[in-house]
Amino acid sequence: MEYTNQVGGRAKITKVLDDHLLKPTTVNEVNNYMCLPRLVAEVAPDICFVVSLEDIIPLKMCNACSNSFHSIQDLMQARPKGYYLIMKDAAHDLQKPRLMDLKLGTRTYSDYITEERKQHHIRKALRNTTSRLGVRMCGASFHGATEGKIIKWSKAWGKEMSSEEFSMAMKAFFNVSEPQKRDTILQLRKIKTALESCPGFRFFGASLLAVLDDLDGKTVIIKMIDFASMARSELGQPQYEGPDDGALFGVNNMLSILED
Structure with missing residues (x-):
């Protein structure tokens, strides 16, 4: 289906x-x-x-x-x-789902691509909020003020956003009930703790998925998704020290926007 x-x-x-x-x-x-670290598995789908x-x-x-x-x-x-x-399905049975996909981190490509593709990703990141904020809007869908109207935000618009436009868009998307705002912040903090807990891991290409329900005013699910390009610093693989600062940069900027 x-x-x-x-x-x-x-x-x-x-x-x-x-x-x-x-x-x-x-x-x-x-x-x-x-092979996900335990705390990351808890915030994954x-x-x-x-x-x-x-x-x-x-x-x-x-x-x-x-x-x-x-x-x-x-x-x-x-x-x-x-x-x-x-x-x-995190959105199963939600009557008025509010959904958004956010590309996380300052680097979105894996260790195993050609130099040409790597430079392409770097150039793209420099033109949008991936490099400036460590997070980029990749798509959203939610109910507007007019009954029956669905508002959709495209990946293309996310690539064009300035930092100020991104901040305004996040505040508009998370213009929800106070309990949902508090829960969103708590879940982002949990993701931050998970990222801080696993040195050597890099979550290249991962995203944040936000799922809320406008009808009940309570449901909030924030998950880290998309682990195809994750690096684990294992034997014979590229080695990384410390936590993923690029992903943490994105989560911290989300927290700054929502806590403002």
């Missing part, structure tokens, strides 16, 4: 098993999800299974998945062999 709440990312996500999502991905992201070619590997199975393993096997047999994530 088509997933209508996707606001960012290139992979075509589909709705499966009523309240789950299926995301086609790469072997790198599958492996990285299985609830991945019930990773699929690596013919293997369906449980990660954080929910109750529904525990009773649906045969359905999941049937689901994957009908798909091309490859790499997938099966996760809980």
